[in-house]
Amino acid sequence: MMGGQSNTSAPARRPGILGPFGIWIAAAVLLAVMPAIFNSPVSVTIMNQMGISIIFALSYNMLLGQGGMLSFGHAVFFGLGGFLSVHVMNYVEYDGWPIPLPLLPFIGGLFGLAFAVIIGSFSTRRAGTVFAMISLGVGELVAACSIIFVAFFGGEEGVSGDRTMGPPVFGTEFLKEIEVYYLTAVIVLIAAALMYLFSLTPAGRMANAVRDNPERAEFVGYSQRQVRFISFCASGFFAGIAGGLFAVNYEILTEENLNLVTSGWVLLMAYIGGIGFFIGPIIGAVLLTLLQTVLSNHTELWLLYVGLLFVLTVMFVPSGLTGLIMMHGPAYKAGRLPNLTKPYLIAGFPLLVALAGGVAVLEMLHHFNNAPVGDTEAHFFWMAVDTHNPIIWAVAIGVTALGTYATCKATPQIREAWSAANDFSTKGDGR
Template sequence: MAAARPTTNDPVRAPWRCAPWIALAALLAVPPLVSAWLSPEGVPQGWLLTCLAQAAAMIVFALSYNLLLGETGLLSFGHAAPAGLGALAAAQVFNHAALPLPLLPFLPFVGGVAGAAVGVLTALIAARRAGTAFAMITLGLGELVAAAAWALPDWFGGEAGVAIDRASGPAIAGWTFGPQREAYCIIALWCLVASVAIYAISRAPYVRLANAVRDNPVRAAALGASPARVRAAMIVLGSAFAGVAGTLALINVELAAAESVGMTRSAGVLIATVTGGTASFFGPVLGALVWVGFSVGVASVSRAWMLYVGLFFIVVVLAAPDGLAGFAVRQRAALVRHGWRRCRAYWTTAAFAAGCGTLALVLAVQWAYALRFGDDDASAWLAALSPLATGALAAAIVVLSLAAAWLTRRAQRAAASLDEARKECV
């Protein structure tokens, strides 16, 4: 899954190196400002701030996971443990240590320290292993923590979780951190700070050593590096930032739930990171946004959102093993090499094929869910169609599927012609 990160000194690309950071800052700042400007009260919409806060926490979570998977080649199935335990520790400290309100913006430090402690314990057990062995060890540790969450209700809070009141305390310069917009300012700022910190770490010489351990641990050991120590250091770093991400989610919803340490959350960050691409720093950022789009946007209109996530993940792994970021880089290179006119046929055909296939899939899935769940599903109207309309719907699904297959064939031919043109140029 992990690939070597390409490096270049091309001066033409230099002006574009800040573009992803500008886009990330704009994503976090522009929508709330526009929402406040359009609102009669001058306040951003609460649902928008909640979604952006979820995206910010997921971005930090995915970037922390990429320190393991992308930089060190460690596939972890228990990355939710440091995130959930970090949030839980932060909630317990906030509630029982009676932290004053001005220290709320520094609460992610507590989660980060707790996450690092979990990472130390994980490293003591799993750092000597890699590959499948490491994945199975982290899977067992993750399930152990998930079981403990229900076995120790006094610490984990049981089904209710551990709640906090972020507005408990006197106002500071008019800020109580109770309104969602004030909490979102903390989360967005921490997202940017943590992203910059992870970026700096990923460019450090020690992470280049982690790349060497990922690619060839035997040779790295022959050069004097200890693969176990390198893996341990990266596990601790990744777990610390996972604890920060978990605390950001805690500040957003004011609850550290027992489900936050489960396998579902670990699978979510794995899907987000691989979907975005592990070879690019901003690949996990893109994957995190895609995951939030599915888990919030699609889930709000269809109970089949997990099915769509699984299918999308399979398509990405098969069609673009280097993730969406790698796919975008390859398409940009094709544009530079062949020009817009030669790429237009392939892109247009592929876009229509994807659109027809997606529409056919959505219609079929929503129809099946409507027949299965009836009025409990948002697409229940599909089950109430007349026999004539039902036949038309089935015919539309078949036609769209055939069109998608035909257009996919055309897109493959267009891609093959571009490859032949590239070989001729070489």
């Protein structure tokens, strides 16, 4: 599904001006103008990383979101596809192989597919915890092999290449980041469209059925193992494309690109964004890439904030950020969404105050424990504060407590407004 679940009882809508391809055309236009909107070399690099993360997260969603397979080793296919792409890049440079650079990500995808066929042949026999543990074991095995088999993985130093040594493509040698960005954008569109089309195929639909009720899928004549195997192989192919695109962008692959940390990172992207929706991993990939590239430049505790975001998502919004947005669909269609504006504002302001106070306390605590002797000044929120001043501590803790208390007091009002906005038992708009 591109957005949320379809409502079969709703009246049919006329297709938009651009037809069923409207959202894809809009995405292509957005990708084309983004370099002009964020006109800086750093922004282009961040957008390239976003594109890689989007393909990687969508490929993982084919496992967890569509097939219900929780994997802790998905970075294996990402890393293997990237390593082969770097090697092919070197063959192009030193042996003169006439392979254009835009084909490298797809070569990496085929390598990821080959290993997905091998690994999936035994790992997809079971689902649930067994599959998760097998994926964890395979991931650790390949990560260990990356240190042992130096000829292919390059040991601790990894393998590097030069993307500019290949044959020019329409006069483009990919010397500039902006040229690599447009290549990344095209591949992102192609890969995302193919993954979306896969979700509409019988194999993609049956993956959802096997996820929800494997016994019933078997009853109607489909082998749940074969369905999982097909999804697993397709997921490995697109993860390999993401790895190949990583090799094109950064021209180096190391053990970090296929270890458990990378597998955990893609899980966070997919889950925080929302695994129940096709667009969910895209939102998660964009958000976590921003946290990794932008927030990490301002605080050393950025990983702590990512972990807190994941925990809060699991506890309060299991459907992810996209699910949180889609929950407002019925109220929007009924014209009752404005009724939620005032309660959200009443609770949103103290919530922001509580978050700001909590971040201040964490940053001050980190500075107090890790700053050099004599350094008493911490910098955050574009301010400088003395972490050895008890008054500053009292203010930060007090702001956090007051914001939390005000948010808790406003919560019943939100619940009441939410119930009223989603009460369709009576006719009319309910106001």
